[in-house]
Amino acid sequence: MEKNRRLGDTITRLIAKTDLSQNEAYEAFEMMLKNEVSEMQQGAFLAALTAKGETADEVAGGWQAVYDLDTNKVSLNGMALVDNCGTGMDSFKTFNISTAASLVAAAGGVKIARHGARAITSTCGTVDMAEYLGVDMECPVDTVATSIEKANIGLFNGMSPTVHPMALGRILSQICFGSPLNIAASLANPALPTIAVRGVYAPDLIQPVASVMQSIGYTDAIVLYGAIENSRAGMDEASVCGPTTGIHFSNGEFKDLALTPESCGLKTHNPAGIAADPDRHTAAIEMVRLLSGKGDAARNDAVILNSALIFYVKKIVATIHDGVKKARELLLSGSALAQLEKWVTIQNIDPSAGIEKLATLKKQTGVNG
Structure with a gap:
């Protein structure tokens, strides 16, 4: 008591x-x-x-508690790691943009160390998607670390006891509203990346989340919120349906970020084109099609924009426009699907089961190879 x-x-x-x-x-x-x-x-x-x-100090306190008390940690020998998972709990539910963007970035040579969750308020979270595609999402953290090293990508399941053994899954699975725990938990990445593109579920979280990220060791990050034109709804991704606002910090310098699709060389799309699919099977089929280079224009542009920001924040390209060009070439070539196949093979206790699952999806999609 x-x-x-x-x-x-x-x-x-x-x-x-x-x-x-x-x-x-x-x-x-x-x-x-x-x-x-x-x-x-x-x-x-x-x-x-x-x-x-929430204040930055309150979120930092929450992050420290989750990381200290409830996180199985890994070391990746000083690799420059990038995370691109958002907070979730946004008001407009999209298909798994960040999953596709991470694979495009990994195909472009970026070491991606993701830390995500299962669906809470949507039909298919980033962990659900990866699992349906064949990635082992209940494997030990060391297996994820090996995947980051060898396949350029790994995803830690933020709701699994193999990653957070004490309580995180228990609490997050029972809370159906956005809270500082979503932010703190999303930052409690076992690999402690220092570079990120991080979406938040409300625009007033941009500044405090950027401040927290800098205070816990991030050197370069973009924190953003994507809006939908003529709507109060928005997403924890860069938007191709309206303006995106955020903060870009690098080496201690903070700059406001304001983007539109057109300013990045893309088109503004109807939000229906990037809306979440009705079920996980459909979502996985559409993801395979997208990664093979055969997605529709709205989904292609959403992935290209969010991949471009990863290349930009990682300083692989000098401008977001250059990042868009690089991301488009990688996505349309099918390189991201080849990267997925590597990921499924390596982040797996039973690689043959994962490969079979992905092969079935490719067959159903009509993708060869």
Whole structure:
């Protein structure tokens, strides 16, 4: 009861719009992760913190607790790693843009260390998609690390006990609203990348998330929110349906980022063209088609734009326009599908099962090879 009272006092302060210090936030998240307080108190804490509006210190405290207490870590020998997973919980549900973009970037030589989740409010999360394509999403973290080294890409399952053994999956699977835990958890990547393109589910999160990322060791990052023209809905991806706003920081310098599809050499598309598919099987079939270079214009452009930002933040290209050109060539050539085949083979305890699953999808899609 004592810890319930302590967290209750913290919740009362949050209701009164009082900010917590980083240490205070750490202690609150620690009680939640260790399940030392009731689930009702845990939910109330997250709701009160969200309603108040999270600060950078509060998100950093949450990240530190998740990383210190509930993350199996890996070392990749100083590799320059990039993550491109968003926070999720956005108001417009798209197909798995970041999954496709990560494969395009990996095909272009970028070392991608992703940390994602299963679907909570959508039909197919990034982990669900990778698993349906044949990637082993319940494998040990060392297998993921090997995949990053050998296939240029790996995905840590943020809701698996093999990655976060204590509590993260338990809590996230029960919370159906965006909270600072989504942000803190998405940053608790076992490989600790230092470069990222990270989407957030609301524009007012751009600044605090960028500040947190810099404080925990990121050197180069783009934090963004994608809007839909003439709509209040938006996405945790760069948008080809309206403007994208964000922050780009590099070596301590912060700059505002404002993009439109046209400013990047692309077209503005109807959001229906990038909307989530109705079920996981359809989503996987469409992903294979897209990665083979046979996707439709809206989906192609969405992946090209988000891949371009990875090349840009990694300093492989000098401009986003150059990144668009590079991403388009890789996507339309089918190189991303070849990269997926490597990923399925290496991030797998049973590679033959994964390869068979992908082969079946390719056959159903009509993709040769």
